[in-house]
Amino acid sequence: MSKKKIIYTRAEMLKLNKDILAKRGVDIESIAEISYQQQSKYSDQVSLNVCVESVEKILSLRDIFHHVQLACEIDRLAEEGLFQGPIQDIIEQDFGLFGVDETMGLDVSSLYGTIGQTNFGDIDVNKHGIVQKLNDAGKEEGICHTFLDDIVGAIAAAASTRVAQILNEDLASEDNGVERFSIFDI
Ligand code: MG
Numbered sequence: 024m025s026k027k028k029i030i031y032t033r034a035e036m037l038k039l040n041k042d043i044l045a046k047r048g049v050d051i052e053s054i055a056e057i058s059y060q061q062q063s064k065y066s067d068q069v070s071l072n073v074c075v076e077s078v079e080k081i082l083s084l085r086d087i088f089h090h091v092q093l094a095c096e097i098d099r100l101a102e103e104g105l106f107q108g109p110i111q112d113i114i115e116q117d118f119g120l121f122g123v124d125e126t127m128g129l130d131v132s133s134l135y136g137t138i139g140q141t142n143f144g145d146i147d148v149n150k151h152g153i154v155q156k157l158n159d160a161g162k163e164e165g166i167c168h169t170f171l172d173d174i175v176g177a178i179a180a181a182a183s184t185r186v187a188q189i190l191n192e193d194l195a196s197e198d199n200g201v202e203r204f205s206i207f208d209i
Contacts, residue, residue, distance in 0.1 A: 037083035043095045044082075047171055048160070053153035054078045057179035060151055061142060062186045068193070069186060077182035077189075081134065087178070090131050094124070094170035101167040117161060117169040128173035128180075135184040142180035147173070154179075 031039065041051065055074035062069045081087055100106060101114040113121050125147065132143035145151075150158055154176045161168030 031085075031088070033083040036085065036088040037079060040082040040088055040091045043092060044175075047095050047098070047168075049153060049157070049171070049175055051075055051078050051082075054175055054179045055182065057146060057151045057153065057176070058183035058186055061145070061179075061183040062190075065187070066190050068190055073186055073189065074182055077185040078178060081178055081181050081185070084134075087131060087134070087181075090127055091174055091178075094127060094174040097170045098167045101169065102165060114169050115167050117167070121169070124170045124173040127170065128177035131174065131177035132180040132184075134181040135188055138187065139177075139180050139184040142183045143177050146176040146180055151179075 044050070052071075052075060055071060055078045058074040058077060059069060059071050062074070082091065097114065101111065104111060104115070106114065112118075128143055128147070129140055132139040146154055154172050157168040157172040157175060160166050161172065
């Protein structure tokens with residue numbers, strides 16, 4: 024029996040993540056806009072471009088790849104009624120006391136440090152941009168966004184934290200008079 028492919032390159036993982044998110048109605052820009060909204064409050068040096076780049080970098084990482092693929096598939100399976108037992112209705116109805124989706128979100132959001140988790144909390148509670156849209160659409164019959172809204176919010180939170188790290192690295196480099204670091208280092 025030939026083994027099926029389970030190892031993917033960074034470029035492949037980014038593409039597969041983009042594809043599955045697009046299938047679920049989410050594009051990179053809408054995630055980056057949340058990061059931009061969060062970080063532009065603290066600095067006027069933030070560009071949407073660096074937020075988009077951060078989201079793309081995060082989506083190319085193996086651990087995040089596994090989270091995104093799993094989250095999207097759980098929602099799809101719940102929409103199709105393919106789980107058995109009580110968990111089908113719990114996920115499909117996005118039961119408020121079910122927290123496994125938030126656990127996954129917290130894990131992803133801490134990629135660039137603990138601050139990512141507070142950024143995630145802000146997005147989770149205040150439901151910025153696409154997260155609000157996903158949340159609203161998830162209430163419609165036949166649509167389940169129980170895991171998707173958290174994974175999208177968590178990616179935005181991690182990207183937002185990466186942007187903050189980059190800006191601080193820039194500031195520190197200026198202070199030391201050393202050459203500006205490459206953003207690809209972070
Ligand atoms: Mg959720």
